[in-house]
Amino acid sequence: MKMTFRWYGDGDPVTLEKIRQIPGVCGVVSAIYDIPVGQVWPLQNILDLKDKIEAAGLSLSVIESVPVHEDIKSGDGDRDLYIDNYCKTLRNLSKAGIDCVCYNFMPVFDWTRSELAHELPDGSNALVYTNETVKNMNPLTGDLSLPGWDTSYTKEDMQALLTKYQSISEEDLWNNLQYFLKKVIKVAEEVHIKMAIHPDDPPWDIFGLPRIITNKRNLERFLNLYDSPYNGLTLCSGSLGVDPNNDMVDFIHTFADRIHFAHIRNIKITGDRCFEESAHKTDCGSLDIAGIVKAYYDSGFTGYIRPDHGRMIWGETGRPGYGLYDRALGAVYINGLWEAYERANATRKDMNL
Numbered sequence: 001m002k003m004t005f006r007w008y009g010d011g012d013p014v015t016l017e018k019i020r021q022i023p024g025v026c027g028v029v030s031a032i033y034d035i036p037v038g039q040v041w042p043l044q045n046i047l048d049l050k051d052k053i054e055a056a057g058l059s060l061s062v063i064e065s066v067p068v069h070e071d072i073k074s075g076d077g078d079r080d081l082y083i084d085n086y087c088k089t090l091r092n093l094s095k096a097g098i099d100c101v102c103y104n105f106m107p108v109f110d111w112t113r114s115e116l117a118h119e120l121p122d123g124s125n126a127l128v129y130t131n132e133t134v135k136n137m138n139p140l141t142g143d144l145s146l147p148g149w150d151t152s153y154t155k156e157d158m159q160a161l162l163t164k165y166q167s168i169s170e171e172d173l174w175n176n177l178q179y180f181l182k183k184v185i186k187v188a189e190e191v192h193i194k195m196a197i198h199p200d201d202p203p204w205d206i207f208g209l210p211r212i213i214t215n216k217r218n219l220e221r222f223l224n225l226y227d228s229p230y231n232g233l234t235l236c237s238g239s240l241g242v243d244p245n246n247d248m249v250d251f252i253h254t255f256a257d258r259i260h261f262a263h264i265r266n267i268k269i270t271g272d273r274c275f276e277e278s279a280h281k282t283d284c285g286s287l288d289i290a291g292i293v294k295a296y297y298d299s300g301f302t303g304y305i306r307p308d309h310g311r312m313i314w315g316e317t318g319r320p321g322y323g324l325y326d327r328a329l330g331a332v333y334i335n336g337l338w339e340a341y342e343r344a345n346a347t348r349k350d351m352n353l
């Protein structure tokens with residue numbers, strides 16, 4: 001596996017210099033943030049990003065994300081143009097040596113929480129999701145904004161989008177996803193980029209919008225839409241794991257050869273469709289993180305891993321979920337588990353067990 005860390009570009013208070021000092025992290029997960037969704041990423045911009053990261057002694061490993069234009073998800077308007085642009089971006093990324101791209105197919109909203117800085121008993125703060133609060137939130141009044149959301153929408157754009165999706169069923173969304181994959185994965189195969197869809201976070205419908213990358217059956221359905229090693233997954237433990245029916249260890253074994261990128265994070269389920277984000281260590285939340293890392297180790301995972309969201313600890317302020325300290329602890333914890341499994345395996349081999 002290759003341990004990586006997400007970096008939000010020049011405006012990120014977690015600088016490349018800081019990332020470089022986290023033991024065991026060699027790769028950076030990033031993106032180009034100043035090109036509007038749907039436009040082609042010019043090769044020069046990608047090369048500039050790569051050069052900057054390499055100058056700091058790291059490498060640009062994964063692109064998270066090349067966002068998918070709403071016309072593609074809703075199967076409307078200029079979707080063919082935007083799919084063509086998407087393919088051109090992939091070709092440019094490949095010219096810059098990129099081999100893994102993360103994206104998602106959630107209509108309108110990316111990851112969603114009801115509170116961004118909920119104080120936990122130990123004085124740290126974390127992102128939480130409470131079903132009741134989200135049900136009462138009005139996306140039109142901008143109650144909340146998250147780093148994953150496209151903030152360029154006006155209230156009118158948002159209203160128009162929400163109205164459009166009222167007539168789009170889950171099956172329509174599946175069809176639109178398949179239409180996208182048919183064109184994009186062909187190019188990904190050609191230019192050797194592993195595409196890795198991110199699951200829906202949380203894995204259930206919100207604000208009346210359909211969500212489909214949510215459980216084992218749907219992941220299987222997704223992979224069968226286009227059966228190619230280039231059509232794969234970003235397996236995000238914290239996104240899928242908030243549904244107690246989703247067993248992450250089982251998912252890793254089942255989908256091993258199609259997981260290209262692993263997001264590892266713990267969450268504590270606090271009620272029906274309610275959870276808080278917790279520290280990575282297994283006993284801090286509801287997920288068996290040690291078991292998850294072991295499942296990756298046992299399945300011979302060679303892809304990219306990154307610690308996912310962290311709490312804000314030691315007085316740090318910054319981008320919700322994306323501070324330095326708790327994520328760095330997560331990276332070190334995962335690396336520690338990995339090393340222990342490697343050692344145990346080597347010992348077993350020495351003893352011919």
Ligand code: DNO
Pocket residue numbers: 064065102103104110111148198263309321
């Ligand atoms: C949240 C992230 C997501 C992810 C996108 C991928 O922290 O994991 O925003 O980047 O869903 O497209």
